[in-house]
Amino acid sequence: MTDSSGVEYLLTAGHCGDFGDPFTTGGGSCIGTPSKINKTHDIMLVQSSDVTNFIYTGNSNDNVGVRVDGWDWVYPGEFLCESGATSAGVVGGAICNIKVLFFYNDSEDLVEAEQMNGQTAARPGDSGGPLYSASASGGAIAKGTATRSAGARLGFQDFGTAWRDFGIWIAS
Structure with missing residues (x-):
């Protein structure tokens, strides 16, 4: 991520540090x-001088990932992928077919989603991991970061909230 002054950041979950x-x-x-x-x-934004528009989608040993082409708002009914570190290590890659269900109307402003094949959507250690959709050019569109998990369900914060809170966008 970057802001209007050119400072670069990694976006993650606020409870991670x-x-x-x-x-x-x-x-x-x-x-x-x-x-x-x-x-x-x-x-949370972690300031770093070495960010790229790339997210890892594989396990911790393979460096598999995808280019992030931008970000977009989250919509109920759309399908996303999640690639938190723990889950990618367990299943060998991203978990997809995660359907956005609804937005909570409270101070946390989280989004609720569900993995439609009954798989575990996220695991402890996935917090801050990216949720994304595919872009037309084969990359990814950033949609948010994982916050909590509950079996096939997960709660996440959408990228639009990070944009509103911090004025950030995808570094290129």
């Missing part, structure tokens, strides 16, 4: 530290 916490890759390389957090909306 706090100001000053170091974020690292699986190999131990420093990504950055949180610089903006909205705990109510469960979103």
Whole structure:
């Protein structure tokens, strides 16, 4: 992500850390530290000087991923994929066929979705992982970040809320 001043960030779940916490890759390389957090909306920006428009969709050992071509609003009835680190490690890749059900009308402003084949939609450790749809050019359209899981259901924060809260968009 980037903002109007050109600062680059990684978008993740707000409950995954706090100001000053170091974020690292699986190999131990420093990504950055949180610089903006909205705990109510469960979103956080980790400032980093090395971001790209790429999300990982495979397991932690394969570096499989997809280019992010942009972001879009979430719509009830649309189908998304989720590629949190734990689930991708368990199933070997992204979990798809996740249908957006509804938006909660409360202070958290989360979105509820359900994996339509009865698979576990997200697991502990997937928090902050991307939810996305396919783009026309074969990449991904960012839709949000995972917040919580409950079997085939999951709650996530939509990218539009991160855009409204922080004024960010996809870095290219």
